[in-house]
Amino acid sequence: MNHANNPFLGQGLASTTLRPLGLEVKGAAGPWIHLKGGGKVFDGISGIGVSNFGHGHPAICDSLHAQLDLNLHTMVYGEFIQDVQRQAAASLRDSLPPHLDSVYFLNSGAEAVDAALKLAKRLTGRTKLMGVQGGYHGNTHGALSVSSNETRKAPFRPLLPEVSFLNWNDMADLKHIDPNTAAVIVETVQGDAGIRIPDKAWLQALANTCRELGVMFILDEIQCGMGRTGTTWAFSQFDVVPDILCMGKALGGGMPVGAIATCTHRMSQLAHSPSLGHITTFGGHPMACAGVRGSFKALAQVDMKQVETQCQTWQEALASHRAVRQVRRIGAFMAVEMKHADHVSQAVTAGLQPAKQGETGVLMFWFLSVPHAFRLAPPLTATDREMEDGLALVLKALDNVK
Template identity: 45%
Template sequence: MLTLRQLFLANNAQTTDFPLMLEFERAQGVYMYNAEGKGWLDLISGIGVSNIGHGNPEVIEAVKQQVDRYMHLMVYGEYVQTPQVRFAQKLASLLPSTLQSVYFTNSGSEAIEGAMKLAKRYTGRNQIIACHNAYHGSTQGALSVMGNEDFKQAYRPLLPGIQFINFNEPTDLQYITEETACVIMETVQGEAGVRVPNLAYLQALRKRCTQTGTMLVLDENQTAFGRTGKLFAFEHFGIVPDILVLGKALGGGMPLGAFIASVEIMGTLKNNPILGHITTFGGHPVCCASGLASLEVLTRKNLISQVEEKEALFKKLLVHPAIKQVRGKGLMLAAEMESFEVLKKVIDHSIEQGIIIDWFLHCSNSMRIAPPLIITHEQIEQACAVILQAVDIYA
């Protein structure tokens, strides 16, 4: 009889020739456990998903209660489904008055697709500007605005009318014109290795988009829900996007995305043609129940207030001649090393010792650190000690 790992390789589509092949039986808090009970400290949160940790009892209870009531009833937007309504209401209460209309999708990538369509529909324009080294997802439209040719060249032709500018480069804002439907940008670039823009740059971007009638679309798939020390990362910069994209932590561990705009802007999807954007499972009631419970835990327990001091602790501890720089915002950090070859050895050793870290798609020599916000100071110290031990050995 084949083992589970053998079946995984035989029947589950693979994304690389070198999957990690870790096999977990359960997860709780900041740890994931195998069948023998060995725990791994999760320093990447499933790539920015598990912001309040694994297995939160309130989230689990919300999921169980909703499963008992109903699951899928109808395609999105036709029936009044309590979890969707309550979650949208909660999000709107925490957002500026111009971001009150929530369109739920299945994922962050799908939310990007919807946001691009909405910007084109509202402005009547077709040019989209994105950034070099951006990552917005892997579907056709999202791939079109990815700023790394290595990951997209095999899938051309992609969407036309895409122009790329340099992130955090003020002179490139001149390319935003009255022909531009939207600028789509990560508030903090993630897969580029956590690049935090200057305050003046984002404010100039907002001003330029307003002057040209261009929609500013901020992708907060990785940065929202406390990851950077604010509920939403744009709050650091004193600006408000025209369209906000959410995913990853939005569903509290369940698959969920959303794009959010004003009622006026979102209303353009209703006519000419009707059903301008459709999803069967977007805003699944169980996912919305999970997301709402997760957001309520996040805000009620005031987890975001602890993020800045935990960021400082990581930066204080991760000091080594082989670590060139630790950059980022909040618990979204990148520790830069000499090369991917060295970093991969550090990652593998750390995983062997029970600490899960990773690298970035567009910055393969930098270590990804993005633990659940509930991580304790003691756990940070433990994780950093293991990482530094690995750096000592291999760097």
Template identity: 40%
Template sequence: MVSQRTLFLQHVGQTSSCPMGLEIDHAKGIYLYDKEGKEYIDLVSGVSVSNVGHCHPKVIKAIQKQSEKYMHLMVYGEYIQEPQVNFAKGLVDILPESMQSVYFVNSGSEAIEGAMKLAKRYTGRREILAFNKSYHGSTHGALSIYGGDDLKKAVQPLLPEVDFMDFNNIESLERITEKTACVVMEVIQAEAGIISAEIEFLQAVRKKCNSTGTTLVFDEIQTGFGRTGKMFAFEHYGVEPDIICLAKSMGGGMPIGAFVSSKVIMDTLTNNPALGHITTFGGHPVSCAAGFASLIIIIEDKLHEKANEKGQKFRDLLNHNLIDHIRGKGLFLAVELKP
């Protein structure tokens, strides 16, 4: 009999020549279990996805209940679907007052793509700025604003009129001008090694965007929904974006993403042309039901506050002579080893 591993390597598209190769039977809470029953602690949370744990019973119940009513009905934005409406209202209730319109998509990369299009439409400008060492996804547009060369060089050319600044370098912000449609940034750079923005730097970014009429886009795809000890990482700084991108833990384990802005900004996608951004499966009702259930769990169980407590436990217990330092916020941490 051909093994699952062999079939996996033969028929499932691979991302590298050396996948982890764990064959998981089931998952619960923070644990993954292989076919032999061996238990693994999922310290990466499925890469910033499982903020409420694997297979949370309330999320499972929401999925089951919604899937019995209906799943896909119509392309996004045409029918009034209760799971979408409830989740959108739940999201705007925890975001700044200016952010009143949620556009649902399927993933983080799609959220970034939509946010860049929205900023270009709203401002009438074409230039996009991002930061060195940033990561925002692997679709064509998202990869264009990746702050490294290793993932981009094989698929050039990418989007034109994209440039980069240095993170936490206020002088580099002079690159933002009245020709800039948007600045896209992570408040805490994830793939760079959990590098937090300095408060003076983030304030300077906001000020420069205000003075040039540039749209500020925060990528909270990895940092959102309580992982850093606040519901969103920007709350640590008191600096608000014009557009925020969400995904990963947003769905409680189901695929979903969103970009959120003011109603005025978002409505630019509705005309000249109409259907300025469209998606077939974005805001899938089952994913929205799961996401809304997950959001309620985070709020009611105060998981964002518990992330601070547990993050401090890691800092206290990770006391080893090979550790140089620990950085990050809440449970979004990096452990730097000594050379």
């Protein structure tokens, strides 16, 4: 195959698909991504759950600038202490229940998941891991092992041994959790499965079963956290509290960061027997932590009531479009399910087409595992006027499906 026309492979860069969007970015501000050709796109997915506070938020930029003037990397994580790490961890802890009082900053969501799984094995002395059908936790070997999409896993087997899956929202299935299980990991709201919102009773029963059997209950809020579902952390809406919480994406305000939180006693197990039980050169990087510090300041400025009203308007308008079957939504996290799977690509492509021609478009995106729906997750900081513009662009794209 000739890769010369692939904008990544053709220019000496790795590509994740043979048909990347390949739009050339000039800059980004608020909900808008500006392109080199003069076009712009409304970021309807916040960079897949990263830019929850828009692009170039002053609180995040100020925090980054302040740290840039001090220092970048000094020493691998875990030896020197830096104010910015302490400040970022304090902001994060303030947002969490009291027993999640210890934070480990890592480099990505998948790395946070791997750390959580290792910690669970270390804490319980057990080896079995459980995920939930529809779950997506990242692409390292560990995170892929507990994700459920077999098509994406098969070429990379063997993955971790002793991994099995519970059915989503299935009370009867909880009997498969046994005393040899180290951990169950679940997204509080499943993202890649098409914004699947759990039954509160099921999630609570899952948490209780884990507690009774001494199994670590790990919640993955890498995508659904940081205000995306209408509260800082989604688990507060379901009255459950994890033993270990995985975070990432919007946590860093645009900087690459992942994190786990648990109680100090549990976290201390990574420091001995063996020592250096989970180490990383760049974890807790000062710029990433400055991003975290800034993003909590940005989050504090979000008017969640306004976001709810805006997104309710989006949901109603989109659900009544002729091509749409239904819109699943919690907060600003939406899956638009189409009547025909073909319409997903048509809508996504139509949304971007004007921007390719120097005009205004909108960025919507596929799910990896749900062919008949596309995702929407607009920035939480967009003004009413910007959200009206964004909705008009999405509706215009939908009008193009045939």
